[in-house]
Amino acid sequence: MGTVGIIGLGLIGGSFGLALKRAKLADTTVIGHDRDNRRAERARDAGAIDRIAASQTDLAREADLVVLATPILPMRRILEEIASHLKRGAVVTDTASTKKSVMTWARDSLPDHVHFIGGHPMAGKEKSGPEAAEETLFDNRPYVVIPSVNASEASVNAIFGLAELLGGRPMFMEAEEHDAYAAAISHLPLVASVALFSMAHGSQAWPELANLAGPGFHDLTRLASGRPEMAHDISLTNRDNITHWIDRYIDELLRLRELVDRRGDEDENLFRTFVETQLARDAFVANPPVRQIPGMAVDMPTPNDSLVALLAGGYAAERMREVTENMESDIRDRQQERLRHRSD
């Protein structure tokens, strides 16, 4: 049907490829490129991509859908470099953990005939590289979809459908909104985790502390084992939101410190805080959001029409519609016919 090109073949790019393969889209080729060609080879050997593109511009020339799955900061340069090589009507998406910067870079770099839709599959683990990739990584995870102003409705629907196809729970959001929420629920935990480990490790008592460390310390510091590039790029592209949430976190720590430090009467408030937090968290854990697919008993969604159209070259038709407004109805009819033909 078409070609998907993944740039960056680490944990996320590799999992993207594997999840796409799991969906078994007919006649779809997945190509990939990585700055580190050995990593690209490992991703190919793991089955995440069918073939390695010799360069990212080669990939851009061939792909109907381009997925950026590198660390965040390099995406700026990549967008600039692939811009003039992208096919007319191509759809470009990304997987960055912060969205405002990438949306700006895409707007500044990409030509009008390309549709950029930001994406953030909110999944990950502390291991990196294509060896750590899993076809189930996105299953039931939030997948934030952020259309650029100029993206066509069909391209937006295609990415929304793709997010579902990968197993995720797609949801639309503004870039600013995403970055504010992600700072609280994802980036602050990362900073809190790094701070806890570096504090303990920096202590003179570290040998004794390490010897006594249990599953609690292990879990709370897990995020500190993530890729430093990721933490760094997130911090730089979401500075203000992150510092805001660090401040709120410190306020909350000081509130608890006060409760711990006071004597007598305050014990009740401390106990009440622990009880309320436990109840709230247990309720949260007991009712995790899950993807609802109406009328479907099986796990695997079928690709939506927009995704089919994208990979079927429907985008070429759509692009023409943008050029010649008066041909619009004709093309639509043809497109419909083609889809009808295909579903026969």
Add this chain to the structure above:
Amino acid sequence: MGTVGIIGLGLIGGSFGLALKRAKLADTTVIGHDRDNRRAERARDAGAIDRIAASQTDLAREADLVVLATPILPMRRILEEIASHLKRGAVVTDTASTKKSVMTWARDSLPDHVHFIGGHPMAGKEKSGPEAAEETLFDNRPYVVIPSVNASEASVNAIFGLAELLGGRPMFMEAEEHDAYAAAISHLPLVASVALFSMAHGSQAWPELANLAGPGFHDLTRLASGRPEMAHDISLTNRDNITHWIDRYIDELLRLRELVDRRGDEDENLFRTFVETQLARDAFVANPPVRQIPGMAVDMPTPNDSLVALLAGGYAAERMREVTENMESDIRDRQQERLRHRSD
């Protein structure tokens, strides 16, 4: 051989019983008592104890080894209540997460003929109750052993051996030392976890945050689902150490905040911090401390002589030695003979 009595049959008390059963000590009876008799029945049905003692004083009258596995604060009253009912030469131990208070209470309450040895098996999970108990809960976990001043060497060795028998890695420590380390590696993570959840949950954006929450947030807030009684009692009995470590944690968060907030030149320092922390944590995770049992290929240790002696009633003999110094060598000979006889 003897009777072990467990007071408090939740996660820790239940796991203690199960781990003891797994060791298959010959002719050892495990009895238990819980303030909530239904919980005691559930622990018995789960196989953690052989029989329920009608009261804690009944249990004290019968047990050669008494294990306190209740929340911390109630231990004070329990020690007072069982003190006059304990057998001569009985050994009493506990499982509290803070040790200084319990050591003081034991010193103030228990008669001289009883040997108190504080214990802290550093294991747990966020689920509570005997249903959550596991015979493997203490496997390879640190088990801090804190002898009281008056405890006999044999009783200390018995508890050390017991900790090994339960699967743990026993280590001697002073109570003050334990409480300082535990504050950093265990109690601060608990407070940090509670603070992160209560901060997010208290935010107006909580519905959106909850929807976006991933495994990172889940792991970092896991400890907030622990028993509130535990968090509360830990806080009250280790106040000064915990507030000290909250302060150090806030200092570290402010250091990171500063690095995130600065522009340009400081990026390198931020990146270096993330890299160093990742490397240090990966090294820590790659080399977890494990229990070394010289010359043993199997998992299960055999009970040491002191534990055998304790449960075999050797303590009665030892008590007599304390009473009549001049009988000492006679008794020792007899004890040796008895052990020799047993190992034939």
